[in-house]
Amino acid sequence: MIRIIEKRRNPNYRDHFKSCLYKLIGWTGESDVETRRALAHFDYLNRVFLISLCGGQKQEYDKPITRSVWISNWIIRIAILSTFIRTNLFLYFHGCHQMDLYLANPMPNAERSKKIVFFILMDVTIVIFSLLREYxxxxxxxxVLVPLRIFFNIRKHGVEWKPLRFNSRCSKIFNKACYFIITNGTRLLVFICFYSILLYIAFRFYFSNYSTVLHVIFILLFTAFDVTVMLSFIVLLASLGIYLMALIAFYNAQADTIRDEIKHYLRKVALSSEELRQVNGKVIQFMNDIEKTYLRLNYLHLYLEVVIAFEVDFVLFVVIFTDSLPTTFFVTFFIFSVAFVVHAFLVIGNYWASRYYTKTLSIHGYYNGLILNTKTICSAQFKALEVQDRINGNKTGIAIGDFCLITPAFSLIFILENINFIMLLAVNVRTMI
Known part of the structure; x- marks a missing residue:
């Protein structure tokens, strides 16, 4: 009782500050309660914006889509289609005052050349992101997205659930990494959505011409459509990036678990054939699981790495090297910020995915010690050589379509090639002009 009173009189401000700092940066302790809660909140956010039609992290693909979800999804599709049609009407019909009023042209008084660039950019963005959403x-x-059930199982059973195949150390590492990714990703997503809504509404009423109540009604109607489309695209892209990064953290933790087990066996004087057979089985199961997962997702990776990267590069080129957007400085800065954040997500995601490649290759080196440390020549040694050959082959890593694997070298090449694309595009356009 006396100690409790003393603690209340002399609070530890250092621990309190450290706790607040950890919450601010999205860091958690050894308990997985906060991680499970963060996964539940993130899953709810995805289901609200209809990123998933099959129960979110449950991935109930074998069940029919509910009527409410089906209707809501078609409302979003209609909003996307109406926005695309309006954009093309503004693109082909210039100077039509009635159309600008009743279809709520966002920039009726802008120059024709700038309007063309802006609406072409909108068309390309709508097509790319709507195709990504439908895909x-x-x-x-x-x-194909059944691996996301891992996060539902983590919500239900925790990170120390045995089928996850983590040891104690790696379960704590994954718990911290998953909470960090989900929490900060959700914060960034909510901030971008909130800031986008405020800026779009301010932009809409700053540039709009309205003279009657009917015109205001049309502006409010199409503003709701545009905001719905914008939020669905933002949440879609951010959710995909967050889930893929969390999935990579999961498999990296499993690879670390296998490495820890191999290091444990290497400390022994001699290794029995049965122990080597157990290690072989765990490594083969791990590689089968991850190859099965990422062979399904390889074309999704290809779409993100090629099409989305091209879209972002084109936006950065238009914003930085041209004066083609008929907008204010704040809107231009916002477009640049969103494109830069997406590009940063792609770069960080590539580097994060390349860690699986390096971790798996490190298992290859440990296998040499396992084979040499085995007591007698046995079939498990030959199986270990097959595992080594499989690890050292060209299939180790996260695939991008049928083209290549994400490696540390690819991460660096990705940055340089995107910068090179933007600079070459700027030089060629200026030469043509």
């Missing part, structure tokens, strides 16, 4: 729903119904 995600298609592969979800085809059971």
């Amino acid at each position: 995600c729903h298609y592969i979800e119904r085809s059971s």
